[in-house]
Amino acid sequence: MLDAFFQPNSVAIIGASSTPGKLGYTVLANVIESGFRGGIYPINPGATEIYGHQAYASVLDLPEIPDLGVIVIPAKYVASALRDCGEKGIPAVVIITAGFREASVEGAEREAELIEIAKQYNIRIIGPNCLGLIDTYTPINATFAAGTPPQGKIAFMSQSGALQTAILDWSLATDDLAFSKFVSLGNKADVSEIDLMEAWADDPDTRVILAYVEGVPSGQKFMQVAREVSRKKPILMLKSGVTESGSRAVSSHTGSLAGSEAAYDAAFFQSGILRMDSLQELFDNARAFANQPLLQGDRIAIITNAGGPGILATDMLERKGMHLARFEKETTEALNAVLPEAASAHNPVDVLGDALADRYAKAIEIVAKDPNVDGLLCIVTPQAMTDVPATARLVGEMCEDIDKPILGAFMGGARAKEGEDILATYKIPNYKFPEQAASAFAAMRDYRIARDRPDAEYVTFDVDKEAVEETFAKVRAEGRVQIGELEAQAVGKAYGIRLPGSQLAETADQAVEIAGKFGYPVVLKIASPDILHKTDVGGVKVGLQTAADVRDAFDLIVYRAQRYVPDARIWGCLVQEMVATDGMEVLVGMSRDAQFGPLVTFGLGGILVEALKDVTFRVAPFGKQDAEEMLDEIRAHSLLRGVRGKPPADREALAETLLRIGQMVTDFPEIVEMDINPLMVYDSGRGAIALDMRLVLKS
Structure with missing residues (x-):
């Protein structure tokens, strides 16, 4: 609980000043002028009285233990002040001071020290490098902003304090933009969006939660908490840093690591969060939720x-x-x-x-x-x-x-x-x-739909995890992280992915022998741990009808691979049974996002995926409804339902494949990339089959 921040019995301003214009003066003045009814303790060793209140040299000298400390002294002294707060027993501290992780390597070391002190004394921290906080119902304004917003039902958190000062000024000029809570998170050394969402979920003064975020911590926990909170009240978020240049700006501004755009879209959707595209939209919508x-x-x-x-x-x-x-x-x-x-x-x-x-x-x-x-x-x-x-x-x-x-x-x-x-x-x-x-x-x-969306119905399949572990161990023992089709097929088979019959041929004679067992026509593919995109080097031949075709294709494929990738290890060729070509090629893939983990992809496959980029995403694990919804979210979804006399695709087989892949990449966090392209899906009842599969492990 964060009650000590929002409903403190008393507050100590460490670095309070009697000089107008100084940060310590503004913060103290705001606390007093906001109408705060508890004890107010200016801390300044060089003063005995500030703004009508007795001043103290240290929090250790205070006659009581305040619930809240606000630190506004230079960065190099903050650790010592925070330790004093811990010794005194102050449970909550807002560190407004800048000059930490966002500033330099030395600042990052200072911030790490603050975190250690907070853990030692069980102190919760908002900041550092923040504007402060406001609760209009307590009331308390522990910021250096110019004014206190009108009292309302909007709780707003932001990683940008400067942005909040502009929003605050806007609220003072209008009558229908009013707040319950107003919190600047700064560097989020401790208290984050997760903590505030949990704290505001049952806050009777708040009807809608707003957030401006540049990056989120603990992605999976963030999603879990947001899903629980969004059942009770709407959460509207504006995520910045969505373009390449915007992402670079995020790193230089707060040191946050910006996750991919697709990952945030998927995570917000699965969590019931409404993602906003602009500040105007954020507050336009918030006013409707707060008042109607x-x-x-x-x-x-x-x-x-x-x-x-x-x-x-x-x-x-x-x-x-x-x-x-x-x-x-x-x-x-x-x-x-x-x-x-x-x-x-x-x-x-x-x-x-x-x-x-x-x-x-x-x-x-x-x-x-x-x-x-x-x-x-x-x-x-x-x-x-x-x-x-x-x-x-x-x-x-x-x-x-x-x-x-x-x-x-x-x-x-x-x-x-x-x-x-x-x-x-x-x-x-x-x-x-x-x-x-x-x-x-x-x-x-949109919020009503998101709120009423049923909880994910997770499906767990009976799989052979040991077989996958053995494959990964073999790959790592050889000093590799990329897994080509031959080994990837073993992984797919262990997770129930339907695959065409395949066998490695080290020579042209073996290829002819294997092809005879499968029956013609067959497919030949280069088998090399160093060549993942086989078509780029002419490493695939399909529809081979005779032994002579197989022999010629084997020699040509190996020659091309050696020519275009001279350092590649060539194991031979994979001989694969030729599957029916009357299906539709789709893609199932995964990339591991820095914030949220495994991001599973579905879309059109084959060569179309690069050209059209018609794909949709979910963060794994996800439920059956998510898998089914993914099929309808791509622009070409009508093709899956059948057009111009073509029968509908086997949607059940597609959804099951997505769920099996979701389980695989959740079970094995060392998988950082995976794709099946193409996955050939046939009409209803005929299933789907993975024609090409590859994986990349964490290095």
Whole structure:
């Protein structure tokens, strides 16, 4: 529990100053001016009184044990101050000071010392290199920010303190962006997103959790905790560093290791986290979650005094997979009875440009009662006759008795601002443009789906782990980490992956003999631990019909391999039975992400995978529903269901293959890369067969 941070009985500011403009002065002033009701202890050996409070030389001299310490002294003295906190018994410390891991090698060593001290004394740390923290309900503002945000239901954590100062300033300029908690994580030497999600899961003052992250720790634990917390309240996250240059910036900014873009997408989805694409989207959606009841469906009614904005909202709703509500006959009749003849009683409801507040009120009252309506969007453009304040006030009063989410789009500038302020008093979020409101509705729909998604149904297959261990031991004994097709087939077989009959031929004569056993036609592939992409060196021949074909192909393949990769170890050729070619080529692969672990890939296979990159991902282990969903997430999913007379693919066999691979890469964390390309999948009931498979082990 992190109660000592957010509900301390008293706080010590180590490095408090009486000089305005200094960090220690600002932090102390913020604590005092935020209305904190507990004891406040400035720590400064050179002062006896600061800002009206008795000062002390050390926390060891305090008359009581504070719950919270805030350190704002130079980096080289922080370790000593933290040790004093430990000796005193202070359980929670915010280290605002910079100059640690983010700054230099020496700073990283200092941070490591802080971690050791914290472990020794069982202290929880937020920071270092952070803005501090705010709890608007305690209340306490232990930051060096310029002001305290309005009290609300949004809990916000961020790795960037500078970003938070801008958000804070934004909140002070508006009435509907209000916070319960406001925490700068800094370098995350101890307290991380995981800890705060757990702490805020049951916080009665918080309805929605927001986070700006540059990297996350302990990926698998992060996913587990996020899944549990997202069942209780929405988690919205903005992940930066998603481009190559952005990733480099992350490392230089906080020293965080940025995981791959695909891994974050998969991990957030599997955890029930809603991933945001921008700060604007993050806070637009947060305001809807914080102030309105949860959307129970995806059917939205639009009430507007202008046709254009209503159409824009409709377009955005449809792009987001939402629907315009279809009114009951009684609803349309009731609207026709109260609206002018030129108005539209169908969705979007156009109350016309001369509509006053009472016309909006009548339309809202009627539409809100329709059982087909899950949410309402009220659009107001400031036309000549529009009474914006009166309309906002009447809409707000009516909506207090409606248990469906209502969002406003009072458009414009100066005239819209008064209406926006009035709506805020009724907890109705207002958006400058109707598309923003439509997107917020979509986010509410997405959260409901994510929250109600059943827990993963894990499947465990009976496999031969010992056979895999023996193969890996042999490979490592030879000083290799790359596993070619011959050995990879043994691994696949041990995990129940269906494979074509194959046998190694060291000579052309052996190849002919093996081919005779399999029956023609056959396939020949170069067998070398140093050549994984066989087609790149002309190392594959298919459809060989005779012994002469096999003999000629063997000699040609070996010659090409020796020519293009002269240092490669050549074991011979793999003779493989020719499988039916009437299936569809897909890819199943895995790469091990630095943050989240095994990231399993599914998509179109063969040469198409590089050209089209039509793939989807899951972090293993994953359940049966995830495997089935992956089949529908690629752009070419319709091909798997059958098109132009072709029968549907064996989806059950595909899903089982994904689950078996997920189990394999979870069982063996030393596998860092793996792919089956192509996996030939046939029509329903005929299964799937791995035509080529390779693995790479951790070096």
